[in-house]
Amino acid sequence: MFPKGTKRKFSDSGEEAVCGGGGGGDQGPSAAPAPSPSPAAARTLSSSYSLQRQSLLDMSLIKLQLCHMLVEPNLCRSVLIANTVRQIQEEMTQDGTWQIMTQALAAAQCPADRLVATEVLCRQTEAAAQASQSPKPFSVSGLEEGYHSEEVVMDGDAEAEVAMSSLSPVSPQLSSASYLAGPFGMGPCWEDDEEDGDCDEDEEEDSEECASEGEDAERHHLRADSRTGEQVFGTFEIKHPAPPSDPALEELFSDVDPSYYDLDTVLTGMQSTPKMGPYDLLESLSSHGPTALSSSTTCRSDLNELDHIMEIIVGS
C-alpha cells in the first residue's frame, strides 16, 4: 500500500468518497487538490484516487458502449463522456500510470467473457494524447478488474497507434483481425450482444472465427459500421466507409457528410495528417511484426483477403 506521511495528506484530499460520500469540493478525484500543488509528474497518487479514476474510466467507457439500438444516441451526452475519458487518459499519461497499465495488460491473459471492447473510444483518446507524446498505444477492451488490453508496439511510429487490440472482446490474436475488419466491418463480435457468445471461445479458434465472421460482417459492414459508430458516438449521417485519404471513394461520397466517428480513423487513432488508411496500417503492421502478435500471421492473410473483398465492394 502507500506509506503514510506526504501521501497520506494527499490521499485525504483526494479521498472524497467515490459514490455518495460527503465532504466539500467536487466529488470524485480532483485533478489538483489545493493543498498539494506538486507538479503532475512528481505527484504521487494515492491508490484510492487512482482507483476512483479507474472506475470512472470504466464507467465512461461502458456508457459510450451502451447506445440505444433504435434511436440515435444523444450527441451531447456522448461528447461529454468522451471528453471525460480523454481527460482521464491525459492525466494518466502524465502520471505515467498509462504506461504501467499497458505493460501490465500486455502480459495479462484475457478472459473469455469480457465485455465488448470500448477500444474504439480509446483510439480517440489516444489521438488526443498524441500532442503530449503518449508513448504507447493503449486500448481498454475489458472492464473487469485490471485492464486487459493488447498492445502493439509500433516502433518509432507514433502515428500508427493502432488499437491492435480487440474490438471484439477476445484475444490478442484477434486484435489485428478485428482491427482491419474494423473499418469495413467491425470485429464480428462488436456490434451485437447476441454475437458475443460466438466470440467467447478459445483464443486459437477466435482468429479463424473472426476471419470468417469478418467476411459475414462485411456484407453488413455498411450497416454494421454505421450502427456501431452510432452506438458509440451517435453518427447521424451516412457512414463514410472509406478513409478520407482515398480520393476515389471521396469522390463517390463527396456529397455525403462523413460520420461523426469514422471507424477507420478511430481504429487507427489518427488525427494528424497524413492520414494512413487501413491499407497503410496493414503494411506497417506486417513490417513490424511485434512479438505479441506472432501468432496472428494467419489473421493477417485473412485480413488481406478481407481487404481485397472490401475493395471490390466499394468499387475502388
Next chain:
Amino acid sequence: MGEDAESPKINHTFLRDYVTEADVISTVEFNQTGDLLATGDKGGRVVIFQRETEPKGVSEEEVGDSGEYNVYSTFQSHEPDFDYLKSLEIEEKINKIRWLPQQNAAHFLLSTNDKTVKLWKVSERDKRPEGYNLKDEEGRIKDVSTITSLRVPVLKPTDLMVEVRPRRVFANGHTYHINSISVNSDGETYLSADDLRINMWHLDITDRSFNIVDIKPANMEDLTEVITAAEFHPHHCHLFVYSSSKGTLRLCDMRASALCDRHTKLFEEPEDPGSRSFFSEIISSVSDVKFSHSGRYLLTRDYLTAKVWDLNMDKGPVETYQVHEYLRSKLCSLYENDCIFDKFECVWNSSDSVIMTGAYNSFFRMFDRETGRGVTLEAWRENSKPRAVLRTRRVYTGGKRRRGDVGVDSLDFTKKILHMAWHPEENIIAIAATNNLYIFQDRVNPDAQMQ
C-alpha cells in the same frame, strides 16, 4: 385482452407503464398574452390549455373556477418516424413549442421534434351560416323549382369548435437533434438549433433555410463541444445567443456576416482551479439559456447552478444561484445513473426580478434577484390540494434538522422538474412533473412584483 383472470394484473401494469411514458410532458410554453398554455409530450401530442376569463362583475369570493386553465385543444403534432437510411427511429417527442405573436383571431405555434419543425394554426369556429338558397339544412342541393323566394344566409352561433391545422412543415433542415427553436422579434423568421448547427427559417418558406452557425469540425474526431440551446434577442432581430456543452455563451450579430461562426461576444466564466474535477466540464454544460424580458440579461442553467449574465459584461455572470449544491458530493453517482446529463430549464418572471428552475424530488427553486434568497417548492400531487398554499421545502444538508426536511439520500432522482413556464404578465407558473402539469397562481400578489 382482459378476459383471462390471471392476465389483467400484468396487462394493467403494462398498459400503465406504456401510457405513462408517452404522456411524459417534454415542454411547456405560455403564449404572449398568457391566455393559452401549450404542453408537448413524448408521444408527440400537444395539449393547449386556455385560461377561463373571469366574468365581469363577479366579486373576489365568487371567482371560483375563473382564472383557471382548462383544456382547449389536443392534437397529434408529430408521429414516430423512421430514418431508412440510417435504420434509426426518429422520436416523436416534442422538444419545444413556441408561440408566434398573435396577428389575427387565430393562434399559431411552432412545435418541433428531433428533426422537423411544424407550424400549427389554432382557430375557433363558433358560428356557421344558415339559410342557404340552393342547399337545404343537410347540405343537399334543393330542387330549383321549389324555391319561391330569396333570402340572405345569416350566421348563427354554434358550439365552439377548435380547429388545429398544420400550415407549414419545415423538414430536412437538420442532421442532428433539434434542441431549440426561437421566434424572431421581426415576426417573420425563426431559428432552429441542433447539436452542431443553427438554421434560420422564414415562416412562409419551408424548402429553404439559412445556416447561420455551424460548429461541426471538419474531422468529427475533433468534436468536443456541441450547441445546447439558442434564442433570439427579444427586441433586436439581428442578435441571438447560443450556449454550448462547455459552459460558454456566444452572442452573435447577424449583421456582421452571413455565417455567424465567429461570435460577437463570448461569455465564459473562468474556471475555478480549486474545484476542478473530472466532472467539471459536464456540470458546466449549459442546459438552457433565456433572455430576460428586458433583453439586458441572460439566464443560464447548468447542472448545479443558475446564472444571470449581463449582456454588457462577458467576463462572468453577475449573479450565481446554487440550485442544489448538496449534489456536488454525489456527482459520481449521478454520473453513473446518467442524472448528471439531465437538462433543466430556467425561466424569468415577467418583471425579471425572479428566476425559477427545477430540481429533483419534484422540487423546484425560485430565486429573488434583489435579495438573493432562494426558496424550494414542491410539485407533488400528494402534498398539494387545489387552492392549498404551497409550503416551502428544505433539503437537509447539516446543522439543525427541522421537521419536513428531506435528506439528500432520500431524494427521488426519477422525479425531476425539467420543464416549466412563467406567465408573461402575472405570477402564474406551469410546472411539468413527469406526466403531470401543475399550475400555481400567486393569489396574494397576482401581478408581477413578488413580495
